[in-house]
Amino acid sequence: MRRLLASDPNVEMVDEPEMPACTIMDAARDCVAAYAQHQQVALHWHLGEINQDALVPQGPAVVGAVVNLLMNGIEATGRGGQVQCRMDCQTSPRQVRCRVIDDGPGP
Secondary structure, three states: OHHHHOOOOOOOOOOOOOEEHHHHHHHHHHHHHHHHHHOOOEEEEEEOOOOOOOEEOOHHHHHHHHHHHHHHHHHHHOOOOEEEEEEEEEOOOOEEEEEEEEOOOOO
């Protein structure tokens, strides 16, 4: 995960604070909502079973990764398309899963 989030593999990542999963989703939504509206793309948010106490390490970096995936989906689907962002938590093993799904034509 760290290598995926790092823009330069030769630069050591600084530890960033943990963030609640629902806060990550809210921050990502705030970052892309206006762009999606401008592109006439509908965004759908699905919060599964989110434990309010579930903290995600490197929270701000994860927000950046989710925003990147959402922007890619918005660009791929084009005007009139739809992009879904689904997030849910598991307690055992401790995981937070975020899926971004678009109805674009694919590669």
